[in-house]
Amino acid sequence: MSSHAASSTPLKVALVEDDTAFQEAFRTALAGAPDLAMIGVAATAAEARVMLSAPPADVLVVDLGLPDGSGIEIIGEATTRWPGCAIMVATTFADERHVIASIEAGASGYLLKDSPLPTIAQDIRVLHGGGSPISPRIARQVLMRFRPDERPAEGGETEGKSAPSLSDREKETLQLITRGFSFDEIAELMGVSRNTVLTFVRRIYAKLEVRSKTEAVFEARAYGLV
Numbered sequence: 407m408s409s410h411a412a413s414s415t416p417l418k419v420a421l422v423e424d425d426t427a428f429q430e431a432f433r434t435a436l437a438g439a440p441d442l443a444m445i446g447v448a449a450t451a452a453e454a455r456v457m458l459s460a461p462p463a464d465v466l467v468v469d470l471g472l473p474d475g476s477g478i479e480i481i482g483e484a485t486t487r488w489p490g491c492a493i494m495v496a497t498t499f500a501d502e503r504h505v506i507a508s509i510e511a512g513a514s515g516y517l518l519k520d521s522p523l524p525t526i527a528q529d530i531r532v533l534h535g536g537g538s539p540i541s542p543r544i545a546r547q548v549l550m551r552f553r554p555d556e557r558p559a560e561g562g563e564t565e566g567k568s569a570p571s572l573s574d575r576e577k578e579t580l581q582l583i584t585r586g587f588s589f590d591e592i593a594e595l596m597g598v599s600r601n602t603v604l605t606f607v608r609r610i611y612a613k614l615e616v617r618s619k620t621e622a623v624f625e626a627r628a629y630g631l632v
Contacts, residue, residue, distance in 0.1 A: 466484050478621065496517045516541065614626065
């Protein structure tokens with residue numbers, strides 16, 4: 407048992423997850439842990455941002471595939487708004503792109519949803535205690551990233567693949583996204599309507615196979631587009 411288990415104040419845990427079945431399983435797993443207390447659940451990125459305006463949790467568990475954006479963006483915002491909170495990913499995404507982007511955004515743990523959920527309470531304790539719970543498949547990917555001579559032949563998702571072909575306007579839009587401009591600001595800078603910018607963005611996302619600004623920037627850098 408962790409030292410916190412003996413404390414009168416349980417660890418405050420928040421969850422960002424749109425799957426109601428996983429939400430309930432998560433609640434059930436924590437219900438038997440008196441040293442852990444659920445203080446909030448958000449099913450969308452928008453709800454997560456509202457939750458981040460409230461007093462901070464001790465541990466935040468985030469799914470990456472949200473209906474209105476990427477959990478990676480929420481991790482980055484949580485790192486800024488809840489600086490003392492330990493963040494862990496719980497997702498089905500096992501590819502290197504999502505793993506590295508999550509870690510760079512501020513996550514200290516990365517669990518796949520095929521991992522036994524009954525261990526989540528202990529994983530949360532380990533995370534809060536300074537550890538980094540990582541599913542074995544993910545740990546191996548991280549290790550392979552720093553041992554290029556032993557990486558699988560197919561490498562990462564962008565390795566061995568040519569950069570997608572973007573039009574000049576799409577490249578300009580991507581450059582401005584990378585520099586942190588909003589869609590409205592990009593429209594003004596490019597002298598086009600916001601709808602036109604959103605059309606460029608949709609094409610960029612489709613070509614890069616991403617769903618958010620954060621992932622687009624990550625992929626663009628991986629391909630050397632910016």
